[in-house]
Amino acid sequence: MVLAVAWEPARGTDGDGESPTLQEVYASLDIPGHRVELLEGRIVVSPAPIRLHNRIVTWLTLALAELAGDRSWDLLARGVVELPATDERVEPDLLVSRVDESSDGEWTIPAAQVRLAVEVVSPFSRRDDYEVKTPSFARSGIPLYLMIDPREALVTLLSAPSPKGYLRAESVPFGGKVELPEPFAIVLDTATMPGLPRDV
CATH class of the missing domain: 3.90.1570.10 (tt1808, chain A)
Structure with missing residues (x-):
């Protein structure tokens, strides 16, 4: 199964009133046993093959x-x-x-x-x-x-x-x-x- 998560900047902030970018959210993800990719403005999480x-x-x-x-x-x-x-x-x-x-x-x-x-x-x-x-x-x-x-x-x-x-x-x-x-x-x-x- 592939979990495709589309993150929208307007939904959250990083504490100083600025929303983190999609690239920053992507870079912060560390999900053991999964592959994380950034495609078409989506963060795509795939389980182990x-x-x-x-x-x-x-x-x-x-x-x-x-x-x-x-x-x-x-x-x-x-x-x-x-x-x-x-x-x-x-x-x-x-x-x-x-x-x-x-x-x-x-x-x-x-x-x-x-x-x-x-x-x-x-x-x-x-x-x-x-x-x-x-x-x-x-x-x-x-x-x-x-x-x-x-x-x-x-x-x-x-x-x-x-x-x-x-x-x-x-x-x-x-x-x-x-x-x-x-x-x-x-x-x-x-x-x-x-x-x-x-x-x-």
């Missing part, structure tokens, strides 16, 4: 681990990405970013550092993953956005970001192969991914 979701993220992490190590990229299962084009904060299920040790003490990752963002789509995150994050990622210049949808048994790769959205999209059914373009230049064989009929 199901086991299959975690297995898919682990599978992809292992598939990308050697390449990320060779390229000295960060491969992060948790990380909050700042999207400058929309002033949103998102926490993809997995992301690949360039290493910037000067920002190791910070909790947000600039979109400019992200090479690939990944979402494993749940029934309750479908609209945000497909309709909200897609244009936000593209407008903020994230080069590749990979959506893995167990319900539809479909993997979709979006690339070539532009102010109008991603210009290229490729979808393959579970069991097919997805080619990640440069700077990855690898093929993901989803035949080995959890979630195929034999696993569910």
